[in-house]
């Protein structure tokens with residue numbers, strides 16, 4: 001019993017030390033946004049689609065897929081393969097990114113238009129292997145209010161852990177960039193995304209989005225979602 005207690009005490013103090021150290025390191029004065037994590041593992045990813053990713057996608061989404069707010073290009077890490085594949089096909093087939101007011105969706109559609117099915121499949125698989133998590137830009141937010149709204153309104157489809165629900169085809173929201181969640185929610189609310197007659201899942205968001213009209217509340221939900229842990233292995 002005693003030895004057990006001691007082991008536990010030692011374990012928990014080394015855990016504390018690790019956490020403190022991680023905290024300290026992440027606070028070290030480099031120029032990265034505070035919550036961005038870039039993994040060294042990217043160099044070790046061995047996938048046929050990697051050269052295509054680096055030549056055609058990384059310039060906007062970042063080499064490790066964490067997103068670039070200046071280009072409105074979101075993180076594409078931590079998302080499920082079935083969701084990523086659908087989006088690539090929707091962009092390629094004019095189902096997403098063709099609304100007259102969807103300038104950034106149009107840029108993405110343009111970027112993908114000459115790729116074939118096999119290339120899209122390869123890139124989908126590669127994106128599920130990317131190690132980085134989304135770069136965040138909101139320095140603060142009302143986490144409690146965001147959580148409340150998320151649990152009451154979004155979790156039914158996106159899961160209480162924000163990791164999505166394949167049966168409902170609702171993607172993971174944990175792991176997206178905060179600014180991107182706000183930006184897409186607004187697009188659904190205005191029908192700039194999800195209005196194409198073949199966009200059946202986007203249409204669900206278009207129907208649902210008027211449930212939250214206050215932009216500050218959407219921002220708080222996005223802020224809360226960035227506090228949730230993410231899975232990158234699905």
Ligand code: HEC
Pocket residue numbers: 053056057058059060061071072073074075076079084087088104105107108111112115123193
């Ligand atoms: C010119 C910049 C640019 C390039 C190049 C580009 N993208 Fe994008 N991508 C974007 C933007 C901007 C969006 C967000 C569109 C919107 O606002 O709806 C996006 C969205 C996406 C999404 C949807 C993410 C989600 O959560 O729904 C995926 C997946 C994606 N891009 C993958 C790729 C892949 C793979 C490539 C390489 C073939 C690529 N992108 C090349 C700018 C780019």
Ligand code: HEC
Pocket residue numbers: 086149150153154155156157158168169170171173176180181182184185201202203204205208212221
């Ligand atoms: C009725 C089910 C349902 C509810 C409720 C719902 N969503 Fe969704 N949501 C979806 C589906 C399905 C998609 C996928 C749309 C697609 O494939 O284009 C989606 C997509 C999204 C996206 C786009 C993700 C991306 O990577 O581009 C965001 C952001 C989002 N939802 C936010 C929310 C928020 C915030 C709430 C709560 C306020 C919410 N959703 C409630 C079903 C739902």
